Amino acid sequence: MTISNDLFTRAQELIPGGVNSPVRAFRSVGGAPFFTKKAEGATLTTADDKELIDFVCTWGPAIHGHNHPVIRDAIAEALNNGTSFGTPNPYEVEMAELIIKMVPSVEKVRMVNSGTEATMTAIRLARGYTKRNKIIKFAGCYHGHVDSLLIAAGSGALTLGKPDSAGIPEKLAEETIVLPFNDLSKVEEAFSNFGDQIAGIILEPFPANVGLIFPTDGYLQGLRDLCTKHGSVLIFDEVMTGFRVSAGGVQEHVGITPDITTLGKIIGGGLPVGALGGKAEIMDHLAPLGPVYQAGTLSGNPLAMAAGIASLKLLLEGDAYSRLDKMGKQIASAIASTASEIGLPLQVPQVGSMFCVYFSEKRVDTLDDATATDTDRFNKYFHTCLEKGVYLPPSKYEANFISTAHEQGAIDRASEILCETLREL
Incomplete structure (x- = not known):
């Protein structure tokens, strides 16, 4: 048993659902959540010493990454x-x-x-x-x-x-x-x-x-x-x-x-x-x-x-927003291009440091549109990316975030993993 699994088992006896905010429980994507023991820059380190490129950024606050x-x-x-x-x-x-x-x-x-x-x-x-x-x-x-x-x-x-x-x-x-x-x-x-x-x-x-x-x-x-x-x-x-x-x-x-x-x-x-x-x-x-x-x-x-x-x-210093938008566009463009290349129905809305991935043929304009996107395919995508070292939000209903701490190398590597995973799907 991993340390995270052991912690989750203990937590479920003490905390409703084993978590202090529902989406952390991985109920949408299946499986058990990992526990984080350290976060630095754009990287999370799990309780089992696995390093992950983080696109959750504590659900938005960490626009400068962790422990700045x-x-x-x-x-x-x-x-x-x-x-x-x-x-x-x-x-x-x-x-x-x-x-x-x-x-x-x-x-x-x-x-x-x-x-x-x-x-x-x-x-x-x-x-x-x-x-x-x-x-x-x-x-x-x-x-x-x-x-x-x-x-x-x-x-x-x-x-x-x-x-x-x-x-x-x-x-x-x-x-x-x-x-x-x-x-x-x-x-x-x-x-x-x-x-x-x-x-x-x-x-x-x-x-x-x-x-x-x-x-x-x-x-x-x-x-x-x-x-x-x-x-x-x-x-x-x-x-x-x-x-x-x-x-x-x-x-x-x-x-x-x-x-x-x-x-x-x-x-x-x-x-x-x-x-x-x-x-x-x-x-x-x-x-x-x-x-x-x-x-x-x-x-x-x-x-x-x-x-x-x-x-x-x-x-307010320097070019933070232009850098964030450039990184967001790079990831969104890479994902969309790969999906088009392999004929996978996909939408990648992006603005600045925010983006998401909808497995759908049509643009998503409403809750009904979002609900109709392919949940099973998203869940496979999430777990495969996680195994390869990229942490995305554990729900198709959440946005991804980029931080100023994401260096170009991390963006390049993450883009490679996200696109590689699409091809495997």
Whole structure:
């Protein structure tokens, strides 16, 4: 028995499913998960001393790879002054200044402790600001495990085959209108029926918890226009795409400004963090200025803020984004070319440092399209790549990530393995 198998056996006796986040259990792809004992740069080292080129990057935060010396030093310096204060600290102000500088929609920002907490607060704020109850979300967009948003969700919920969770009251679910992504007519119909009841729309502007889906031409602008017309709040969940697609996220990339943006992952530099920001008029409805209550003992934690500040500053230096996009294009092009060469039906959507692989003949625009892709072929692909030393997300519903720590040699080697595996399929 391997060390990882032994650890997983022990973990299953102590932790539900043996994991502390469902998709880690490998239920979608089959088999048992490996355990990691060390991560450095773009490489994971398993408990059994196998080295893997990592395209999961802790599910997004590690845009500079693992254990980056600048981020590590920033944490160490902050640690010298304490782990948590329970009072405002200077790092919070610097982080707020950086986010407001980089993200077009953000005039004021509130730090929280996770992406889930950020979306939960954004929904509460939209309802408190508009004095309305209904929220529109889209099938396949995952916004954390918030009761009113864990309905037709993506990512782990799909991986487990349970897009809805037990424990969510029907009355609460009734306040959430779930629509297909990329169908503006359905949104127009919802506003026609419930316009004066809709507090807002929340979406991943590039859904990345169902693989990687791009909006069709005019779709995001259409949502912006409908929210403006009906006095509803447009919320972009950029926990995944924020600071990855560009320094200002998808909203900068496409030139469309939401009312509220939720953030996370990269702004913690690998430590737990989340944030929401937006128009000052809306944000000032949060306590202590306004009637919408939100609080958190560890919000703005100095260690997380120091790590996140270091991470963001590294992105603003040099040519980080052009390098990431070049690597993303190289991998996507290699995979697509190989698939075309051997006649394998395949889609490889890619933007910047994000990409995914859909085994499908047609472009994937919706959750139904993603669900219809070839699961068995993806699972074989995942396991073969893992055996050869490349770690991809263990679910066809997840995006792959590239970091600035991926050297050209690792990208070349990974491309070779990914293409070699396609030929074997």
